[in-house]
Amino acid sequence: MIDSGMVSVIIPVWNVEQFLDACLESVALQTYNNIEVIMVDDGSTDRSTEICRSWEKKDGRFILIRKYNEGPSIARNVGFDNAKGDYIAFVDGDDIIHVEYIETLVDIVKRKKVYSISGVDYIRFGDFDIITTAHKWDMTEFHHYLPEDALRKLLYQNDFICSAPWGKLFSREVIEGIRFKEGIIYEDLEWMVRVLEKMPKSKRIGLCNAPLYYYRKRNGSLMETFSGHRLDVLDITRDIEDKAIASADLRLVKAARDRRLSANFDIYMQLWKYIRQSKAEKDDTDSCGYNNQLVSCWTQIKRLRMGSLINPNVRRKNKLGILLSFLGPTVCGWVGSRIISILKK
Structure with missing residues (x-):
């Protein structure tokens, strides 16, 4: 086992009592021992606080920080403000990690000459799926990228570069001073873009396809329910496109426009389904504003689709x-929302 400095594992916690113990146990069992585990309790009202306290008492590497409920962005920022490690890893409180997760991330940084960010692939699983965190695995695929290449891959949503802060190890110096934006969702995309933009151009990012992070997909979670905050991604991707245009980097502009198209397409489908359900239930509470937003999304889809096609x-x-969109807004909305519903089952 390589020991190349302390890793601070930051875990935002909010009302995940059903899954938290499994998450913390998977962190405690890491083959890489030089870690501190910062549990940021974001005002939980269930047994999450009690579970965190239990781990703090039985394992000296675990540290509990309690705060009022302000959302995962501020929780991660608070965790980083209190972290002492040379490297930073983020884990969500309802997810779990393979026993060799951190060791593998550190190994990529050191042995592959990647000094800034390392990452692994991930597996989605449901509440009732059985997951083993000690399975055998092989690194059959390894990639390393310069920051500008990684940024384009991120925007194209290609390979296994995802915008989430989990699944990665960050050198402290790379993310120092780059805080998660407060009061929005999709804050991870906005944050990850800024991290890659500010990285020294000579540094590299290393990724392997080993599936060592297990992302729990929960019904009713923040990212599974519709609210007006989901529209945040439209502003974020608009800003990304604007900055890409200002940079005069044509390759980046194309990637940014495709990411904006993807965001508008996703929100269009969700809004279309939400508006139809509201009408069926005779609840027109936000229908006027959302109808206007639906038209705005469709306008962006038409503007951007040929470039991506x-x-x-x-x-x-x-x-x-894109091909579906040429059938028109109504058919596109109906078919697209049906596909999304099927995929979520």
């Missing part, structure tokens, strides 16, 4: 959505 870097899923 002829772009060889755009993933197949996006191109299928």
Whole structure:
């Protein structure tokens, strides 16, 4: 086992009593021992606080910080403010990690000459799936990127570069001073773009395809329910496109426009379904504003779709959505929302 400095594992916790013990146990069992585990209790009202206290008492590496409920962005910022490690890893309180997760991330940084960010692939699983965190695995695929290449991959949503802060190890110096934006969702995309933009151009990012992070997909979680905050991604991707245009980097502009198209397409489908359900239930509470937003999303889809359709870097899923959009807004909304419903089952 390599020991190359302390890793601070930051875990935002909010009302995850059903899953928290499994998460913390998977962190405690890491083969890489030089860690501190910062549990930021974001005002939980269930037994999450009690579970955190229990781990703090039985394992000296675990530290509990309690605060009022302000959301995962501020919880992560508070965790980083209190972290002492040379490297930072984020784990969500309802997820779990393989026993070799941190050791592998550190190994990539040191042995592959990657000094800034390392990452692994992840597996989605449901509440009732059985997951083993000690399975055998092979690193059959390894990639390393310069920051500008990684940023384009992130925007195209290609390979296994995702915008989430979990699944990665960050050198402290790389993310120092880059805080998660407060009061929005999709804050991870906005944050990750800023991290890659500010990285020294000579540094590299290393990723392997080993599935060592287990992301729990929960019904009713913050990212599974519709609210007006989901529209935040439209502002975020608009700003990303604007900055790309200002940079005069044509390759980045194409990637940014495809990410904006993807965001507008996703929100269009969700709004279309939400508005139909509201009308069926005779609840027109926000229908006027959401109808206007639906039209705005469709306008952006029409503006951006041809550029992505002829772009060889755009993933197949996006191109299928583009082809569907040529059938018109009603057919696109009906078919697209049905597909989303099927995929979520």
